[in-house]
Amino acid sequence: MNKKGFIFDLDGVIVDTAKYHYLAWKKIANEIGIDFQKEQNEHLKGVSRIESLKKILKWAEKEVSEKEFNTLLNKKNEDYLTYISKMNVSEILPDVNRILSYLIQKKQPIALGSASKNSRKILEKVQLTKKFDAIIDGNNVTKAKPNPEVFLKAAEQLNIAPKDCIVFEDSIAGIQAANKANMISIGIGDKKTLQEANYIFKDFTEISEDFINKLIYNNSL
Numbered sequence: 001m002n003k004k005g006f007i008f009d010l011d012g013v014i015v016d017t018a019k020y021h022y023l024a025w026k027k028i029a030n031e032i033g034i035d036f037q038k039e040q041n042e043h044l045k046g047v048s049r050i051e052s053l054k055k056i057l058k059w060a061e062k063e064v065s066e067k068e069f070n071t072l073l074n075k076k077n078e079d080y081l082t083y084i085s086k087m088n089v090s091e092i093l094p095d096v097n098r099i100l101s102y103l104i105q106k107k108q109p110i111a112l113g114s115a116s117k118n119s120r121k122i123l124e125k126v127q128l129t130k131k132f133d134a135i136i137d138g139n140n141v142t143k144a145k146p147n148p149e150v151f152l153k154a155a156e157q158l159n160i161a162p163k164d165c166i167v168f169e170d171s172i173a174g175i176q177a178a179n180k181a182n183m184i185s186i187g188i189g190d191k192k193t194l195q196e197a198n199y200i201f202k203d204f205t206e207i208s209e210d211f212i213n214k215l216i217y218n219n220s221l
Helices: 018-031 038-042 049-059 066-084 096-105 119-125 149-158 172-180 209-217
Strands: 005-008 110-113 134-136 165-169 184-188 199-201
Touching (some): 005 149, 018 049, 018 066, 049 066, 096 209, 110 149, 134 149, 149 172, 172 184
Parallel strands (some): 110 134, 165 184
16 A cells, blocks of 8 residues: 655644734834844744744844843743634634545545644644544754654654655745655745745645555555
8 A cells, every 4th residue: 555654834824824923023122122024934834933933033143142032932832822722623724625635535644744733732722632643743853844753753744754745835945844855845835935845736625635645555646
């Protein structure tokens, strides 16, 4: 039986939590006198919380003490957790459930590969936890994307060779991580931003069961 490993990022792929990250970062940035725009938030996709704050401070050419840095990190996370505590199934992005259900029907192993330390909480809120055979998130890895660690660990958990894994990502850092892991990379989002991906779709509504079958059976794509 043909088995591939299907690995999904979370933010921007399964649910759109980018808007909550943006609101939480904006609040923190404004508190310390930094103007923070949505365009900047795009550059934080797939980036860890620590690295995100470093970027925000660098853009504003601002320095803070280590103590304040850690306080800001905690505040940001508390605000973000308040937002996600109100999430429900309506926040699952279009046709994600259709693709997950089809993969389950085809008995294909499914993993989550996310930088988010809150991914399990989010999956519970949107009632998707049971659809994943493995969950690798920010609590299991030490290296952020574009390092491939998160995807390699997901492949290991699924017991599938990296070359037989397919990654769905919405960030360029995530696409680069998938490519470095020698996996098939599928970009979800903007063609221009994700041009390094093997395939790019606006969202899951553009992905057919026929395309998934070709991935599973190695048919020419």
